Amino acid sequence: MSTQRSTLDGAAESGEPESVGHGSRSPNPRPGVRDLVVRAGGTALVALERLAGGFGTALLALFTLAWLAVSAVTALVGVGLLLAPVGLRLLHSVADRERGRLNRWGPELVGPGPAPTRLRPALTDPTTRRELSWLVRHATVGLFLGLIGVLLPLCAIRDSAFPLYWQLLPDDATSASIGLGVARGWSDVLAVALLGLGWIAIIVGLTPGMARLQAKPGRRLLSVGPDADLSLRIAELTATRAAALDAHATELRRIERSLHDGTQNRLVTVTVLLGAARRMVARDPAGAEELLERAQTSAEQALAELRSVARGILPPVLTDRGLEGALAGLAASCPVPCRIDVEAPERRAASVEATAYFVVAEALTNIAKHSGAEQAGVTVRGGGGRLRLSISDNGRGGADEDGGSGIIGIRRRIAALDGTLTVASPPGGPTTIEVELPCGS
Incomplete structure (x- = not known):
């Protein structure tokens, strides 16, 4: 394992594209408190929006799950056999709606072909089984997380603004949003206001992870599985x-x-x-x-x-010094101070190393030109027949794949090796690009 801290003070290694570095300048100062607050707030707002959207599909999932449960119970008397096709259509419709929601917030999910809506074929259909497994998770855990995502901002607004309206409330009205206590004086009012600040801290600290947890079953179960129709794989x-x-x-x-x-x-x-x-x-x-x-x-x-x-x-530095040395040269010539962390001791195929090199070169160029970042980081890990890259920065975020940011070119280069690309860039930052390349290419 090797970890290097590279800035413009180091000399650029030979072999990196000219577009990556443009002269030299002093590193920018560390981000201020205001910048950190803006970025954290932006990330939390995006997470709340995702949780609220997931709450909507979770309500639909709960209704569909109840319909299917009633169909299963009443199947013994024949009524459920009539209800089951409607329930299966609801299941596929809600799953498609969730795929669309997840596609707006991350890499595109390749959905399966038309799933059966008749009971007998559906019982043996792998897509239906995967969607049903997702339905149970989303109608329970996903609904709970979405409900918290909806209630947290309401509690934060109510308790934080409590000093502004508490005197208008009846004398026996509950003070806090959690239904405890009655305000008798300003000390109680300030305690409720501090509770509101606590809700805000919880929103900033926990909602991004909650949004990822809510989306995880959908990303795992609603994509094309290994047992999907070969025609879908051929199309892909x-x-x-x-x-x-x-x-x-x-x-x-x-x-x-x-x-x-x-x-x-x-x-x-x-x-x-x-x-x-x-x-x-x-x-x-x-x-x-x-x-x-x-x-x-x-x-x-x-x-x-x-x-x-x-x-x-094909940069000769890849042949002479390997991927680690080539990436260190890129970081040294990048105008934004960049930290390189490479743990990939084995040499990979030339096509894989070249793709990884050009992905990092293009990403660092975008960071220098568009992000306004003050620091960046590149992490490379190898193992299990895959090469994984993570390029991050603390810039303004909001990277748009359709806005000429170069992400489309990166995605095409990765697609040539049947790799995957995930971009997370909420407004306010930070931006993280995750790349996974199969080393057998």
Whole structure:
């Protein structure tokens, strides 16, 4: 295991793209209390919104679960056989609604094909069994978490604002939102207000984890399972192949532009200068010497640009120093102080290491250009036939995949290896990119 702290004070290693670092500057000061409060508040608000949305689907799940339970109980007298198809349609509809909700807050869930709504096929259908398992969890644990997510802000607002309206309440009215105590004076009022601040602290500290816990069963059970129809897997691989071809075509266009707009123009300049120097060498040796010097400078610039293009295809630093050394070079040239933590002792396939390198390079470029972050971190872990990357920053958040942030390019490059990408970037930050690459690619 190796942990390195890299800033611009270190020299950049050879082999990283020129777009990652742009000159040098002093590290930004540490974030202030106000920035931390804004970021924590933004994350908590997003979590409350997710919990409230999950509460809505959990109510639907509870109704569907009750319908299915009644169908099962009354099946002995024949009524349940009539109710079961309606319950199965409700089950698939609520599951689709939950998939749509989860897709708005994270990586897209690849849903299964049409599930059966007749009782006999549904009993042996793996998709229906997975959806039913999710229904039970979401109608119980998910409903409880969603209810807390709805009640917490109401309690926080009521108790925090209690000093503003307590004198308007009847003398025997309960003071706190939890139904305890009666305010007899300002000391009791301040105690209720402190309780309101406690609710706010709970919201900031616990609701992000609660939202993840509420969504976890859906992400695990509502996606395509290993026993899904092979046609779905074929469709997924077809989309992956198209994304890989897209990424390849984009890379070829980038290389062509670099060669045409940069290196080719330099070489044309060299040719023109050499021709002019050859004609001047007899009558003006001094002028010819000056032209030759300019031609040499242009040739050196063309050589440097060719090296840059070659590094963009497959950085030689990956071969010379491995993934850890290559990422340390990227961090050293990044304008934002960046911490690198790599624990992947085994070398991976060249395609996997190159993809990991370019993902980190693009992510650090985005952090430097768009995030306003004051620090960043890259963590790499290998094991179990997978390579896992996590790139995070403490910037303003709000990364939009459709807003030209470069995330689409990263996703296509990862899709070419059948990997996965998860982006969490709530308004106010922080932003975290999780990447998982299969090492057998």
